[in-house]
Amino acid sequence: MSDIAPTSPRGAWNTAIYARLSRDRRGLSENVSIQVSECRDYADENTWPVVGIFPDNDISASKYxxxxxxxxxxxxxxxxxxxxxxILITEMPRLYRRLEELLELIKLAETTKLQRIQTTDGIxxxxxxxxxxxxAINAVNNAMLEAARLSKRIKRKQRARAIEGKVHGGGRPFGYEPGGLVIRESxxxxxxxxxxxxxxxxxxGDITRDLNKRGVLTATGKPWRIENLQRxxxxxxNIGVREYEGQEYPAEWPAILTREQWDRMEAQRLSKEWRWPKTQTGVRKYLLTGFIYCGRCGSRMYSGGRGPECGRPSQRRYRCRPHDNYGNxxxxxxxxxxxxPVELLVTQAVWHVFDDPKVAVFLSPKVDEDKVRHLVQEFERRKGKLDQLVTDYATDVLSRDQFIQAKGIAEASVQEAREALSHYQSETSLAHLPATQTIRDAWETxxxxxxxxxxxxxxxxxxxxxxxxGTQRWNGYRFDPEKIEIKWKF
Known part of the structure; x- marks a missing residue:
């Protein structure tokens, strides 16, 4: 924290000490403390009253x-x-590596009592x-130049380490021992x-909740968050690849997963991007969203729960809406x-279909890794063309009308690729069912x-x-199963 003393008598050289350390991975602030101590000694030698100490730790002053x-x-x-x-500092780079910030201080010196920047080596x-x-401007320019040179040296070193497949550094990665080279099997x-x-x-979300319920923790000993688990x-x-600036290099550590497994996960991730919207809580609660239709008008039905009111409990419902999300x-x-009851009826019907083992064998696809990789690559290619259209429009290669027309075609193409991924991933859900487990067993877990x-x-x-x-009851609900019709794909 900064330490500000009362203003000294008029005419004194009121001095503010500023100290900064770009990176302190240990959190010990030793370098900042050394800077402050050196500045205090210098101020004492010159009998300048110190009116404030301002330390910034683990913060860069560069433009990046x-x-x-x-x-x-x-x-x-x-x-x-x-x-x-x-302002008393040990050296100019502690204060600035950005010229625009120095210019702000120069403007302040015109309207305040600030007179100079002083370093402990007498400059x-x-x-x-x-x-x-x-x-001062020359000093900051030199600091900026040195920062750029240092950045280039670091990048060259990082690239060389990446090509050799060496670890990047940082904390212990989940799945590996400290140092990142030996697998932690648990x-x-x-x-x-x-x-x-x-x-x-x-x-x-389901996997995250299960891991946290079981007490499985992250590498830092904390519960999992959804985005952290997927990342x-x-x-x-995890597949033995070292990445650097979009390039891949064979890593020096052993792999936990195969490349084929990663490709299939990527296919699954991309296929999920187009799925139906979730509730405000971010967790899907309705099984049949996207499957269920109104028998009166033929329109798709949507989830539309009722909250607790007038002493009645909350209730999940499907309803035919008069307008879609766009107001049409x-x-x-x-x-x-x-x-x-609708979800229970459909679930039991699906179980009955899969009770015949011949159906499962017929529907279960053979794992085709080349197909997965092709689907992912095709999606990325189409997505890249869509992104390029934005650049072409921004650089006047395309007019506004041309951009709108091309964008519609490209978005439809991307959607088609996503749906192909989704269809394949639905098939793989059955393919990965253990041979000893039925659909009914897997459904419950x-x-x-x-x-x-x-x-x-x-x-x-x-x-x-x-x-x-009417008065008809089915499995404890006032519900008529004869009013529900299931259209099968076979």
Whole structure:
């Protein structure tokens, strides 16, 4: 924290000490403390009262840094309040490596009591003279040049290490021992499990909740977050690949997964991008969204739950809506059904279909890794063409009308590729069912996305015909199963 003392008597050289360390992985702040101590000694030798100490730790001053310098901002506030005459630093790069920030300080010197920047090696930059300003600008330019040279040296070193397949550094990667070269088998089993379940169609959310429920922790000992889990098991380091600036190099560490497994996970990830919208909580709750249609008007039905009101419990429902998400006329708005009995009826029907082992054998595809890789590559190619259109429009290669027309065609092409991926991934959900496990068994333990993938294999649509159940009861619900029609794909 900054330490600001009361303003000294008029005429004193009120001094603010600024210290900064670009990176301190250990969090010990030793270098910052050394800078502060050196500045204090210098101020004492010159009998300058120190009115504030402003240390920024683990923060770069280069133009590439996006992290705010909190205590530098406090220093500027103290200057604006008229508390500072001198900024004392060990060397100019501690304060600036960006010319625009120095120009801001020069402007402040015109309207405040700030007079100069002073370094502990005796160099003074007087901000009230042209010569001093010129010298300060030259010092910052030199610091910028040195930063650019250092960046190039670091990049050359990183590229050389990448080509050799060496580790990048940083904390311990999940699945490996410290140093990243030896597999930690207990965590590798988790990565393999996640890959298998994701390929089989389970959602990241379902897998994340299961791992946290079982007490499986990250490499830093924390519970998993959805985005963190996907980023972890989708890393190419898990297949023995070192990445650098879009290029791949054979790594020096052993692989946990195969390239074929990674390709299938990537296919699954891309196929999920076009799926139906989720609820506001980010977790899908309805099994039949996208499958269920109104038997009165033929429009698609949507999830439309009712919250608790007037003492009644909340209720999940499917309903025919009068308008779609764009406000266009959609359905008749006259058909509603409670979700639970409809989903139970469809589920039991699907179980019955798969009770015949011949059906499972017939539907189960052979794993075709070349097909997966081709689908992924085709999606990326089409996506790249769509992205290129934006560049062509921005550089006036295409007119606005040409861009709009081409964009529509390209987006349809990308959507077609996504749907091809999705269809293939639905098939692989069945392919990865263990030989000793039935669909009925797997249904009870698998997540909602896996269940929807199984539905896609055999169900074309579910039609809800109009009518009331009256006094009829089915499995504990006031529900008439005769009003539900399932259209199969076979």
């Amino acid at each position: 840094s996006k992290k705010p310098r909190e205590h530098y901002d406090l220093l500027l506030r103290a200057i604006r309040q008229g508390q500072v005459n001198i 003074s930059y007087n901000l009230d003279s042209a010569e001093g300003i010129h010298a 965590e590798a089993r988790v990565i393999r499990e996640c890959a298998r379940r994701f390929i089989a169609g389970e959602s990241i 972890t098991f989708m890393k190419k380091r 006329a959609s359905g008749c708005s006259k058909t509603f059904r409670i979700a639970e 698998s997540g909602l996305e896996w269940r929807r993938n199984i539905l896609r294999l055999v169900v074309d649509r579910v039609i809800v015909h109009p009518g009331q159940p």
